[in-house]
Amino acid sequence: MFEVHHDKIGNMAVVECEGSLIGSAAFKLRDAVTSQTDAKIVVLDLSEVTALEGGGMGILIFLQHWAHDHDIRMKLFNPPRSVREKLEIASAMSEFDIVSLDEMMALLAQADRSYAMAA
Numbered sequence: 001m002f003e004v005h006h007d008k009i010g011n012m013a014v015v016e017c018e019g020s021l022i023g024s025a026a027f028k029l030r031d032a033v034t035s036q037t038d039a040k041i042v043v044l045d046l047s048e049v050t051a052l053e054g055g056g057m058g059i060l061i062f063l064q065h066w067a068h069d070h071d072i073r074m075k076l077f078n079p080p081r082s083v084r085e086k087l088e089i090a091s092a093m094s095e096f097d098i099v100s101l102d103e104m105m106a107l108l109a110q111a112d113r114s115y116a117m118a119a
Helices: 025-034 054-069 081-090 101-118
Strands: 002-009 012-021 041-052 073-077
Touching: 002 025, 002 101, 012 025, 012 054, 012 101, 025 041, 025 054, 041 054, 041 081, 041 101, 054 073, 054 081, 073 101
Parallel strands: 012 041, 041 073
Antiparallel strands: 002 012
């Protein structure tokens, strides 16, 4: 089973993923991310992803290209070791921007400040 939840903070969307990113789960993730057209940054929180297979990897590559084409920065946060290893193997095809906890906190603070200024 795969669940996706998303929150918007200013111009940043955080898409939280939970479960196995295999099979039709990839389409659920695609739909959640591609609905974030007004975001400048999309962070995929992969903390709770338990498995990543070919279709999931393919959708991550697709989303990276989609984000670039829409002038959106896509970042991956906290992928578990098994997922990180698969991302490293795929990096020969595509570079993923994996952010640390410190970088994530800075992004959240910046988005929160931008949101407060706009309100």
